[in-house]
């Protein structure tokens with residue numbers, strides 16, 4: 001291995017209570033909200049094909065026009081209690097809010113940048129009421145913070161000369177001040193979700209990223225921060241030059257999921273996902289495929305089955321309301337979570353051989369293994385092959401506790417048959433297992 005001063009300082013996952021809490025939550029709500037929602041992906045009668053929160057970079061949108069939008073930001077229909085209530089109904093256990101996206105507009109009245117909510121017609125802090133409402137609903141809050149800041153005069157993508165380096169230094173102080181300000185104003189938040197850390201100016205100062213992470217932990221011990229913040233002294237990101245994960249979880253899964261357990265290398269990880277193909281902030285005209293509740297549930301279940309967290313993104317409108325498609329998703333996902341949430345919360349990789357019908361999830365530290373069925377086989381036979389030294393002792397439908405009698409088809413291998421093959425939502429079966437052979441509950445499990 002290479003000697004590194006600013007590579008990973010920990011081998012393996014965090015084992016403290018704050019990280020265990022993050023792991024137990026499994027399902028989060030991402031919210032991208034800012035002045036870009038005023039444009040809504042359109043300008044001068046033209047539709048922007050990129051991600052709505054990037055419209056300032058569109059050649060049809062003059063920077064000075066975008067930079068005036070904040071004068072119209074007045075979310076008169078913003079109702080944080082309603083936001084928190086619908087997130088709770090969806091079954092989200094944590095929420096990530098954009099405090100400041102790449103455009104640099106701050107949703108809180110920052111002392112360190114005038115480009116903030118106090119300068120808008122709304123004037124008031126948006127983050128405080130939001131964090132309070134979500135916390136009151138039993139939902140933890142994490143703060144998205146973009147290092148890239150297109151508004152700040154000292155931001156440099158790269159440092160080409162002494163003047164750039166001086167500006168870069170001033171910018172690092174600015175970043176540190178804003179983050180300390182956020183921790184001081186919002187002491188109940190559980191971590192940061194950093195973005196915009198790919199520019200050379202950031203990744204070529206691994207020492208600063210390391211010191212910053214330690215500085216934030218010193219102010220608020222236990223913060224959970226993913227792998228996007230750090231670089232090592234050779235400019236390696238996410239994984240240091242020895243291949244070790246920096247930060248508390250792998251934060252690279254953006255609009256994509258791992259396929260199999262080997263893809264996550266034993267690390268904690270989180271996937272963040274858009275409802276349309278690629279829109280985070282509000283876009284008036286969603287283009288391309290819009291995911292259904294069942295598609296999203298499959299991504300959530302697949303993530304948990306592979307030991308990860310899954311965060312679904314929402315882009316509220318400039319007035320503070322959510323579009324109907326997003327409201328309907330929260331309702332439909334929530335209806336399933338209300339019945340089947342037990343299979344998600346505290347869910348982990350079960351160690352069973354993957355079958356075509358869907359995914360296994362083990363409730364952490366227990367003998368309970370859930371089967372979440374997405375693909376009903378024409379044969380009606382759901383194959384279950386027990387891992388070595390693991391024995392099946394009971395099978396029931398999660399929703400109504402109806403027991404099933406497995407058909408033994410081989411050594412610790414079974415077919416399960418559902419009471420009825422028709423379902424337009426995923427079906428969950430609860431397997432009770434044991435590491436001791438023999439004590440079978442009820443059912444004879446022998447050859448039918």
Ligand SMILES: COc1ccc([C@@H]2N[C@@H](C)[C@@H](O)[C@H]2O)cc1
Nearest residue numbers: 032051053054195196254272280
């Ligand atoms: C391809 O480059 C990017 C850069 C930034 C992003 C940002 N990360 C997501 C979480 C959103 O905030 C998006 O704007 C996405 C793609």
